[in-house]
Amino acid sequence: MAGAAEAALLLTWGANSYGQLGLGHKNDVLVPEELEDFPVCLLSIRSITGGGGHSAITTGDGQVLSCGCNSFGQLGLPWVSRSCQIPQQIEAFAEKVVHVAAGLRHALAATEGGLVFQWGTGMASQAKRACRGKMISSFLAAKEPCVVTGLEDVKVKRVTAGSYHSVSLTDGVLYVWGSNKHGQLASQEVFIAEPQKIEAHVFSGEKVEEVWSGWTHLVAKTETAKVFTWGRADYGQLGRSIQEGQVQVLPDAPDTCAQHTWSIPISLPCLTGASQIACGSEHNLAVTGSQCYSWGWNEHGMCGNGTEKNVHSPKPIRALHSAKPVLIGCGAGHSMTLCETRRQTLQK
Template structure:
């Protein structure tokens, strides 16, 4: 039976790394260990984190001042606290948590001044709000960013939240979408979703179709010019708050948006990249050699130290704008996740 270990570093001012204190980290530290049940997902809000295991158990750490994690009244926790229930997916906005539970219910909680709770005129709830029930719960996936949320179900994608820049839907008369609204229809079986602070990218690889909403929509010609074989050459895509990054089959990143703090990688990625994700303003990759590398805006330590002999885990702000940087080489990196100036590495160990 394999064992799993979650390493993390970066922003930790409210305890959102789950390591027992609130110091920002510049070197990876063990946050969570699991025997048997794999780590399915880490979802990060502005100052809170949710940890979902493969067995459906869900944990939280960090800020809970708006009830975005539980109803205990606890303002914050520096350690992981288990939530009651069984869950299939989780995502976090700035102060909102979105889940799909084992019965297929899409639920939200926390604070959402721009409709992020998905309930008309409701701006805060420290209890779960039940939005709608998915017919095929196992196929549902939820996404969230600063102030808007999406849920993907077979043949449809629902969205809600801040629409001031048309990042949820193209109805310019609706600045706030405060109820789940269909924003995409079609095959969703092989769809990539990437949410930035004020844009949404939906790529349907089966139908060779891209939908980009928000200010970045004007960048579509620049994106497609970097894809000589069309959308089919996209391996994956992910977004930082202010930029979209598409990895093509030549292992080249096509980046559009803002890159003022090192978010746009200079030069090519290593040819043996096997995993790529982004955090709020930084990138993370894993190579076939199980090397983890980061780059981008690392003011909270989330891109690691440039000093290979560094032993102090606490962030000394020595790597604020980071070139591509080797974090470490491991035996088996099963997953990586990026949060709001946080980096997460899941290691799998055979018992």
């Protein structure tokens, strides 16, 4: 008699010039492609994420695997000089990792005990300029996982990262550090050297339950399942239209903070209740019901719709219509989803 057995697929697509898709080659992929012979059981995977040219995965037993570019130490693999095309385990953690995030040239991890680690030197040059000759924190210039100072009195549950900034989430509260050029950290400072709290009034007094980050935009879901987006919108990455004057930046001033209007989160009704969201550099994925949606920058096909045209509002990915998304992740120009399928087996 025929029965069904659960199986899992790990699929990646988009930009792949450093092997960040983990497929063993460096060719761009326009539609989802399955990773074969993965080094751990796919059903044990708990989170997947991508950065500028690197990806990271966590498992149920607290392992972290990474692949792609390592020119700035962003893989946390000191024995890898430039890049690797197959995921490898980071061995520097003394306790289980529960969440991981990847920025442009850095990465973050939150452990079971609530600590946050950061590695990769992508934020170091901006930190040195902003600190004007003062010593910068070790975690801003580490090529292996290093504890982030300033969070000793809180227990972090989740982390996320942008191009040159980092975000952590405790019990309903966001802490941010790094570059604030576009006001994405809800502060008037140009660079925040150590974790700084974002007050609840920014989200209409609600607690934040989840947070995600693009290069210079952020997305947060509150306790009532409202989804807020704020930051840049050049490629449709906010999933909504922007009124003239709502988003402005001081021209030709790379080291100055954007005007305060950039840092005002606004809710996006069409995503209310989304179970998962992931941000790439300028594109996003979301799971609503049993469908996976994408929107934003699409130059490398990372929206998964078979084209390279930008998508300005959330649209379902038709290539995934027969599979139920379990986990999603985005890199700068690539996307990933772990899908649940039903495969027929013979039953004795």
